[in-house]
Amino acid sequence: MFTATSIDQLPELEDVKAISGLEFMQKMLAGEIARPPISGLLNYQIDTVEPQKVIFRGTPEFEHCNPLRGIHGGWYGALLDSCMACAVMTTVPQGSVYTTLEYKINITRALPIGTEILATGIVDHAGRSTGVAHGEIRGAKDGKLYATGSTTCLIMKLPN
Numbered sequence: 001m002f003t004a005t006s007i008d009q010l011p012e013l014e015d016v017k018a019i020s021g022l023e024f025m026q027k028m029l030a031g032e033i034a035r036p037p038i039s040g041l042l043n044y045q046i047d048t049v050e051p052q053k054v055i056f057r058g059t060p061e062f063e064h065c066n067p068l069r070g071i072h073g074g075w076y077g078a079l080l081d082s083c084m085a086c087a088v089m090t091t092v093p094q095g096s097v098y099t100t101l102e103y104k105i106n107i108t109r110a111l112p113i114g115t116e117i118l119a120t121g122i123v124d125h126a127g128r129s130t131g132v133a134h135g136e137i138r139g140a141k142d143g144k145l146y147a148t149g150s151t152t153c154l155i156m157k158l159p160n
Contacts, residue, residue, distance in 0.1 A: 004034035017158050021092030025049045042078055044119070046086075052123035054086040057140065059116045071111045079119040080105050080135045080149035087121035088131035088153040096157050098131060103151040109144065116140040121151075129155055 004010050011033050016024060027033045029049045039045060044058025056079060064075045081103045088098050111117065118140050125132040130152060137147040 002031060002034055003040040004037050005040075009034045010036075013158060016097065017095050020094045021089040021096070021098070022049070022051055023094075025054060025086055025090050038078065038082075042075060044079055044082075047118065049086075049090065051090050052087060052126070054083050054090065054121045056083045056086075056119040057116065058119065060111055060113060062113060065113065071113065073105075073107060076107055076111070076137060076147045077103070077105050077149075079117075079137060080121070080147060081151065083119040083121035084133040084135040084149060084151040085121070085153050087123050087133045087135075088126065088151070088155070091123055091126035091131060092155055096155055098153040098155050101130070101152045101154050103149055105147055105149040107147045109146055111137070111146045117146065127155070131155055 026049050028035055029046045043061055044056045047057040048055035058079060060071045060075050064071050066072045081100055085098060085100050092098055117137050119137045121133050121135040123131060123133045133151050135149045136145060138145055
């Protein structure tokens with residue numbers, strides 16, 4: 001699995017149009033498609049891809065702290081937005097993509113620096129034009145719940 005370090009390492013839209021969302025996510029997991037640059041910045045990677053479910057594995061570090069030494073809420077939000085939306089991507093038909101319309105998170109407890117987590121996104125509804133999913137961040141070793149979230153995604157057909 002490699003992280004894109006330049007725009008030309010990201011997949012071409014013509015290549016994306018040729019496969020389903022599930023195939024796209026499976027290819028990213030297999031390292032055939034570069035993972036997005038934000039995953040390197042936020043220190044996470046894809047762990048599991050299944051129909052309607054995606055799990056990321058990550059670890060917040062010092063670089064992800066706010067001025068009060070806590071993990072910045074944006075870290076939780078970005079991981080939940082990504083895993084929930086990628087779960088929706090697994091339901092998208094060939095020739096279509098998604099984008100997040102809205103998401104909400106609830107942080108339930110402080111996440112200590114260096115704690116490995118699993119961020120899980122699960123689809124609740126996948127329709128023709130929208131997808132809805134929920135997610136959670138839990139400690140990889142102890143299963144403690146650190147945050148929950150929900151999202152609504154817009155599903156769009158790519159132009160010919």
